[in-house]
Each structure stands twice: as structure tokens, then as C-alpha cells.
Amino acid sequence: xxxxxxTPKFRVLKTGQSMTLLCxxxxxxxxxxxxxQDPGMGLRLIxxxxxxxxxxxxxxxxxxxxxxxxxxxxxxxxxxxxPSQTSVYFCASHWGHxxxxxxxxxxxxxxxxx
Amino acid sequence: DxxxxxxxxxxxxxxxxxxxxxxxxxNSMFDYFLWYKKYPAEGPTFLISISSIKDKNEDGRFxxxxxxxxxxxxxxxxxxxxxxxxxxxxxxxxxxYKLSFGAGTTVTVRA
Numbered sequence: 001x002x003x004x005x006x007t008p009k010f011r012v013l014k015t016g017q018s019m020t021l022l023c024x025x026x027x028x029x030x031x032x033x034x035x036x037q038d039p040g041m042g043l044r045l046i047x048x049x050x051x052x053x054x055x056x057x058x059x060x061x062x063x064x065x066x067x068x069x070x071x072x073x074x075x076x077x078x079x080x081x082x083p084s085q086t087s088v089y090f091c092a093s094h095w096g097h098x099x100x101x102x103x104x105x106x107x108x109x110x111x112x113x114x
Numbered sequence: 115d116x117x118x119x120x121x122x123x124x125x126x127x128x129x130x131x132x133x134x135x136x137x138x139x140x141n142s143m144f145d146y147f148l149w150y151k152k153y154p155a156e157g158p159t160f161l162i163s164i165s166s167i168k169d170k171n172e173d174g175r176f177x178x179x180x181x182x183x184x185x186x187x188x189x190x191x192x193x194x195x196x197x198x199x200x201x202x203x204x205x206x207x208x209x210x211y212k213l214s215f216g217a218g219t220t221v222t223v224r225a
Contacts, residue, residue, distance in 0.1 A: 040217050
């Protein structure tokens with residue numbers, strides 16, 4: 001099992017450009033999440049999904065869109081990148097049917113917007 | 115406003131001694147708490163958790179204590195080893211499969 005994988009690992013964008021981050025999991029998990037990590041802020045939830053075809057807003061959703069067309073994939077889109085979106089982005093997944101709340105994380109994508 | 119707070123950004127401890135990491139929360143609806151460990155350039159990995167119906171959970175060298183009345187939890191690592199040098203995140207859930215994270219504490223274990 002690869003677990004949770006993220007593509008790409010690094011990316012540099014110019015202000016106003018768009019891009020899509022891909023997250024894939026092979027654990028048949030129902031729930032998937034996108035977080036951003038900034039210095040001194042911990043991990044903050046951007047959007048999440050409780051199943052194929054569903055999405056919901058998290059704590060900091062502005063400037064991002066997501067899609068979950070297939071159960072194993074969760075895409076994060078930036079339509080018009082801004083320097084404030086410079087961050088490390090983590091995807092995570094969870095089985096969704098247990099009383100354990102442990103999420104499994106991918107290795108992260110480091111995004112710089114200039 | 116952050117609902118989970120780790121007020122110590124860093125901790126330095128000698129190898130073999132105890133590391134104590136602290137975490138405070140403000141939301142009384144949180145009923146499950148987790149600690150994650152993160153190495154540079156990697157994603158966080160789950161370490162240990164505790165339900166609000168317990169006050170202690172132990173797993174090898176790692177013990178988490180929960181004081182609900184004080185809205186405080188702590189992670190004890192005994193004995194500390196060089197491989198424990200990492201960033202540790204406290205997280206909490208209110209039974210909705212979403213996690214709220216603290217800002218993290220960087221632990222350095224000195225030889």
C-alpha cells in the first residue's frame with residue numbers, strides 16, 4: 001500500500017496563475033481532507049469530503065476549490081494564486097466508520113507564489 | 115481563534131530524560147484528542163490518542179494524560195531518544211471526524 005500520495009511535491013507559481021494539487025489514497029477511506037501548514041499556525045483545514053461526490057468547507061476555504069469525482073482522489077484547485085497561499089499543503093484521509101479519529105497524511109506539497 | 119493551543123514552541127531535552135509536551139483547549143465539546151509527530155519534509159504521523167472518558171493512555175514510551183476540568187492534556191516521552199527529535203502536534207475532535215490542531219512544539223533531544 002502506498003497510503004496517501006500527493007502530486008506534485010514542489011511548485012512555484014506566479015501571482016494569478018492556476019494549478020491543481022492531486023491527492024490519492026489506496027486505503028478505501030471515505031473521508032479526505034486538505035490542510036495548509038504555516039509557521040506558528042499549525043495545520044488548518046481548507047476543505048474536506050465525506051464521500052465520493054461530496055465536498056464541504058473547512059476553516060480557511062477562500063481562494064480554493066475542491067473536487068472528489070472518484071473515491072480515491074481528492075483535488076485541490078487554486079484558480080488565481082496569491083502570495084498569501086504560499087504554504088505547505090497536506091492531504092489526509094480517514095476510514096470514516098470507526099470511533100477512532102486518526103487521519104493518515106500524505107508527504108505534503110510545498111507551494112511558493114511569487 | 116485557535117481552539118487548541120501549544121504554548122511552548124520548542125523543547126530541548128537530554129537523551130534518556132523525560133520530555134513533557136503540553137496542550138490546552140478551549141472547546142468543551144472536544145471528546146477525542148490525538149498527538150501527531152512530524153519530521154521535516156514528511157507528513158504528520160499518528161502517535162497516540164485518548165478519549166475524553168479516560169484520563170490516561172499509555173503506549174510504550176509514550177503516555178498521554180487528560181485533565182478535562184482544566185482543559186489540558188500532556189504527552190510524556192520516557193526515555194527520550196534522538197529519533198524523537200521532531201515537531202509534535204496536539205489535535206482534538208468533537209465527534210465529527212474533523213481535527214483542530216495546535217501550532218506544534220519542536221522537540222530536540224540532545225546526546
